[in-house]
Amino acid sequence: MTRLRRVGLALFAPVLAVLVAAVISSAVMAALQVDPVRVFQVMFDFGSTPDEQVTALVVILNRAIPLFLAGLAVAIAFRMGLFNIGVEGQYRLATIVAAAVGAAIVLPGPLHVLVIVLVAMAVGALWAGIVAVLKVTRGVSEVISSIMLNFIALGTASYLLTGPFRGSAPGASIVATKDLPESGWLPGINGVFSALGLVSPPRELYGFLPLAIIAGVAISVLLNRTRFGFDLKASGMSPSAASASGVDARAMVIKTMLLSGAIAGLIGLPDLLGKTHSYTTDFTAGLGFLGIAVALLGRNRPGGIALAALLFAFLDRSLVPLQIASYPASVVTIIQGTIVLAVVIANEIARRIARRQAERSSVLPAAAGPGAGGGGPGTGPTTPADDTDERQGAQA
Amino acid sequence: MATPGALPGSTSGGPEPGGTSTAAVPYAVELRGITKRFPGVVANRDINLRVRRGEVHAIVGENGAGKSTLMKILYGMYRPDEGTILLDGTPVTFRSPADAIEAGIGMVHQHFMLADNFTVLENIVLGSEPTRGGRLDLGEARRRIGEISERYDLGLDPDVLVETLGVGDRQRVEIAKVLYRGARTLILDEPTAVLVPHEVDDLFGNLGELTREGLTVIFISHKLDEVRRVADSITVIRRGTTVGTADPKTTTARQLAEMMVGSELPSPETRESTVRETPVLRLQHVTVTTPEGRAVVDDVGLVAREGEVVGIAGVEGNGQAELVDAIMGLRRLSAGTVVLGDEDITAWSTRARREAGLGFIPEDRHRQGMLLEAPLWENRILGHQTRPPAVKGHFIDRRAARADTERIMREYDVRAPGPDTLAVALSGGNQQKLIVGREMSATPRLLVAAHPTRGVDVGAQTVIWELLKDARAAGMSILLISADLDELIGLSDTLHVMLRGRLVATLDPARLTPEELGGHMTGARTAAGAA
Numbered sequence: 001m002t003r004l005r006r007v008g009l010a011l012f013a014p015v016l017a018v019l020v021a022a023v024i025s026s027a028v029m030a031a032l033q034v035d036p037v038r039v040f041q042v043m044f045d046f047g048s049t050p051d052e053q054v055t056a057l058v059v060i061l062n063r064a065i066p067l068f069l070a071g072l073a074v075a076i077a078f079r080m081g082l083f084n085i086g087v088e089g090q091y092r093l094a095t096i097v098a099a100a101v102g103a104a105i106v107l108p109g110p111l112h113v114l115v116i117v118l119v120a121m122a123v124g125a126l127w128a129g130i131v132a133v134l135k136v137t138r139g140v141s142e143v144i145s146s147i148m149l150n151f152i153a154l155g156t157a158s159y160l161l162t163g164p165f166r167g168s169a170p171g172a173s174i175v176a177t178k179d180l181p182e183s184g185w186l187p188g189i190n191g192v193f194s195a196l197g198l199v200s201p202p203r204e205l206y207g208f209l210p211l212a213i214i215a216g217v218a219i220s221v222l223l224n225r226t227r228f229g230f231d232l233k234a235s236g237m238s239p240s241a242a243s244a245s246g247v248d249a250r251a252m253v254i255k256t257m258l259l260s261g262a263i264a265g266l267i268g269l270p271d272l273l274g275k276t277h278s279y280t281t282d283f284t285a286g287l288g289f290l291g292i293a294v295a296l297l298g299r300n301r302p303g304g305i306a307l308a309a310l311l312f313a314f315l316d317r318s319l320v321p322l323q324i325a326s327y328p329a330s331v332v333t334i335i336q337g338t339i340v341l342a343v344v345i346a347n348e349i350a351r352r353i354a355r356r357q358a359e360r361s362s363v364l365p366a367a368a369g370p371g372a373g374g375g376g377p378g379t380g381p382t383t384p385a386d387d388t389d390e391r392q393g394a395q396a
Numbered sequence: 397m398a399t400p401g402a403l404p405g406s407t408s409g410g411p412e413p414g415g416t417s418t419a420a421v422p423y424a425v426e427l428r429g430i431t432k433r434f435p436g437v438v439a440n441r442d443i444n445l446r447v448r449r450g451e452v453h454a455i456v457g458e459n460g461a462g463k464s465t466l467m468k469i470l471y472g473m474y475r476p477d478e479g480t481i482l483l484d485g486t487p488v489t490f491r492s493p494a495d496a497i498e499a500g501i502g503m504v505h506q507h508f509m510l511a512d513n514f515t516v517l518e519n520i521v522l523g524s525e526p527t528r529g530g531r532l533d534l535g536e537a538r539r540r541i542g543e544i545s546e547r548y549d550l551g552l553d554p555d556v557l558v559e560t561l562g563v564g565d566r567q568r569v570e571i572a573k574v575l576y577r578g579a580r581t582l583i584l585d586e587p588t589a590v591l592v593p594h595e596v597d598d599l600f601g602n603l604g605e606l607t608r609e610g611l612t613v614i615f616i617s618h619k620l621d622e623v624r625r626v627a628d629s630i631t632v633i634r635r636g637t638t639v640g641t642a643d644p645k646t647t648t649a650r651q652l653a654e655m656m657v658g659s660e661l662p663s664p665e666t667r668e669s670t671v672r673e674t675p676v677l678r679l680q681h682v683t684v685t686t687p688e689g690r691a692v693v694d695d696v697g698l699v700a701r702e703g704e705v706v707g708i709a710g711v712e713g714n715g716q717a718e719l720v721d722a723i724m725g726l727r728r729l730s731a732g733t734v735v736l737g738d739e740d741i742t743a744w745s746t747r748a749r750r751e752a753g754l755g756f757i758p759e760d761r762h763r764q765g766m767l768l769e770a771p772l773w774e775n776r777i778l779g780h781q782t783r784p785p786a787v788k789g790h791f792i793d794r795r796a797a798r799a800d801t802e803r804i805m806r807e808y809d810v811r812a813p814g815p816d817t818l819a820v821a822l823s824g825g826n827q828q829k830l831i832v833g834r835e836m837s838a839t840p841r842l843l844v845a846a847h848p849t850r851g852v853d854v855g856a857q858t859v860i861w862e863l864l865k866d867a868r869a870a871g872m873s874i875l876l877i878s879a880d881l882d883e884l885i886g887l888s889d890t891l892h893v894m895l896r897g898r899l900v901a902t903l904d905p906a907r908l909t910p911e912e913l914g915g916h917m918t919g920a921r922t923a924a925g926a927a
Contacts, residue, residue: 225791225792226790227782227787227791227792230774233774234778237768237769238768240763241763241765241778243726243746244726244756244758244765245746245750246747246748246750246751247746247747248745248746355818
């Protein structure tokens with residue numbers, strides 16, 4: 001009963017946000033003389049043949065994997081109240097270095113992939129570590145420094161791509177790093193579809209999917225079941241209470257940012273290992289920023305982030321069909337934007353409802369039982385914590 | 397002196413009664429049958445309150461008895477489900493505190509809401525700045541503040557910075573703020589909690605001036621002796637309803653307490669000494685400085701032995717908080733050593749200190765003691781992240797944490813539905829009992845207890861005092877920092893007085909009155925009587 005209510009409350013905010021976003025974007029479309037019903041029809045049209053439908057599913061899943069990782073990276077920092085806006089720079093830099101290192105070495109298959117993954121994580125962690133060190137030693141806000149470092153990371157990536165890591169022929173229209181040797185590729189896992197009795201589509205489902213799931217489960221366990229996760233959560237809820245309980249706040253900032261950066265380093269790998277095999281000038285950009293939205297919508301929980309990533313991937317997939325049907329693709333951007341705005345508001349509303357419910361439910365048992373502890377000394381049953389007075393009194 | 401009744405800035409209508417009350421004069425504030433329900437619970441039930449104009453009317457009751465709900469109703473924060481509020485005989489409805497202020501009701505909060513870097517004048521006008529043609533008109537404000545200050549003998553200098561003022565002066569600024577907004581009924585929430593005895597006397601003098609000028613004061617307090625001294629009449633609230641009124645002249649503190657809790661007034665007094673020889677905590681030349689180099693804790697040395705309660709008395713802001721931080725490892729020492737048992741822990745982290753047997757009841761439980769938005773079982777783990785029963789290796793043992801939380805709730809009388817309740821839902825007393833239970837459960841060698849019964853009701857206070865006494869008898873060493881003089885004198889085996897960062901006197905609590913202690917705390921008495 002209470003569990004059901006808690007789940008309902010957890011779902012309430014994101015679902016409300018998505019609905020509000022749908023309504024607002026419909027209104028915007030209507031204002032632009034675009035028929036929203038038709039647009040949504042196009043978005044939900046996955047094609048008529050099983051082949052097309054499974055392909056659409058693969059496209060969504062392939063996009064959802066990096067979005068999930070991006071959301072995860074942001075959420076780890078979020079849990080302790082750190083705003084890692086630098087995920088974008090962290091993954092771009094991590095991907096190009098990993099691509100270059102991967103292309104430069106030859107190792108047996110799984111080991112080669114492992115090295116690339118570790119390099120990407122290390123670079124991402126290192127880049128995020130700069131933010132942490134600045135915050136801990138100089139008190140620089142992580143928001144400011146991570147935004148600044150995004151520019152530096154993107155600039156550095158461009159320099160590396162056109163300079164030392166350049167692998168494409170001079171004059172080629174797209175500048176790229178050298179291709180990874182085949183031992184560094186992560187083959188697709190379309191076998192799942194056959195195993196499920198579905199048509200195997202022409203597109204490959206990224207082999208990174210199981211790795212992303214492992215990462216999600218590992219982070220979930222780490223955050224919810226371990227001492228480290230407890231310290232992290234406590235630091236996020238109340239830095240002062242956490243330090244009084246023995247958490248070293250500075251070490252915690254560094255550890256959290258390193259972890260967040262390491263996960264951020266993985267974001268580019270599904271594409272790199274599964275499809276492009278090299279870092280190019282047109283390598284997928286913007287995943288780090290979308291990750292913030294995904295984390296918000298997923299309420300910083302791995303399960304929620306997975307759902308949010310699927311939703312954003314679904315929106316992303318509809319870009320092409322919309323353009324084919326000659327609808328403005330910016331519709332998707334509008335929906336994504338309004339989701340972010342709506343989710344921030346809805347989360348706050350849900351938080352307040354949860355808190356109020358908690359306050360009421362606690363008063364209940366003491367007061368409901370007539371004469372419970374009657375006459376004896378003790379904290380009377382009636383009102384919610386007296387201490388809230390002071391805050392509310394501040395309005396006066 | 398101006399005639400009563402013609403009060404500055406009084407805006408509300410209604411009959412304007414004279415300074416002396418006659419039988420025909422309606423009550424300044426009257427509540428009839430006020431009931432306030434929250435889903436599933438009645439917070440206030442059939443409250444009846446009659447406050448005559450020009451009197452100090454005390455409202456006493458335990459925390460959680462419904463005083464705060466009642467005050468929120470009177471101050472327009474809640475709307476009652478049933479019953480009527482009458483001001484000067486006229487029924488009123490408040491939609492917000494703004495309405496209440498408009499009707500002449502002002503609230504002086506327990507915790508001051510003043511901007512330190514503003515002057516007294518600026519603080520008073522903040523939020524209702526007088527303007528002329530869109531520009532700030534401080535001349536008019538200055539005139540009115542001067543008038544208020546003189547009429548009620550508040551002795552305010554409008555141009556000094558608030559940060560230079562003491563606690564008593566700050567409180568007078570708060571009172572002036574409310575008067576400036578035209579209040580004719582003042583609600584004072586626990587006004588003496590932060591004052592030392594002679595400041596309390598000053599405050600009561602000011603309240604006398606206010607009532608002499610025809611203003612009405614509603615005074616909320618736990619301290620029954622003070623209530624009896626200052627109040628003209630008393631209303632007692634218990635379990636959400638008014639259980640009666642009392643005449644302070646004919647009622648003893650004990651009788652009042654019985655009305656409040658239905659049992660005897662607890663006493664903090666400990667009986668025989670349990671002090672043993674072994675020192676647990678030794679501070680030597682402990683000095684803490686601000687970044688600017690000012691010493692906030694200055695060359696402090698003390699010893700706490702097994703089975704000993706060492707009390708530290710002092711007006712707040714004299715370095716006690718910094719001393720606690722230094723012992724807990726939350727603040728770096730600039731000189732001196734902290735020794736726990738035989739080990740020099742000066743350079744240890746907070747976690748290492750806690751693991752070595754330091755328990756901590758923080759001064760501000762919301763800031764340092766709890767995760768308000770987390771369930772109780774997670775709060776059970778807080779501060780004990782590295783120790784059983786809540787933790788196995790690097791993993792949290794949720795089941796054991798829940799089970800142990802239930803044990804704490806049972807043994808320490810924490811009233812809450814269950815270990816999954818959010819901490820924010822508990823009343824202050826229950827939160828504190830959870831913290832005390834949590835810290836006691838780890839059987840620390842030294843317990844640093846900073847204001848352990850602050851803001852908790854009489855019932856919880858008794859429980860906490862008993863727990864401290866039992867722990868002391870069992871050989872625990874306790875460092876007690878408090879502003880409650882009775883608590884300090886009653887519980888301590890040794891009592892140090894802290895003033896401007898230094899321990900200025902060591903007193904024998906067995907031969908000490910609160911008044912003497914108050915004198916030492918303000919520096920009025922020197923260490924002449926030091927033992």
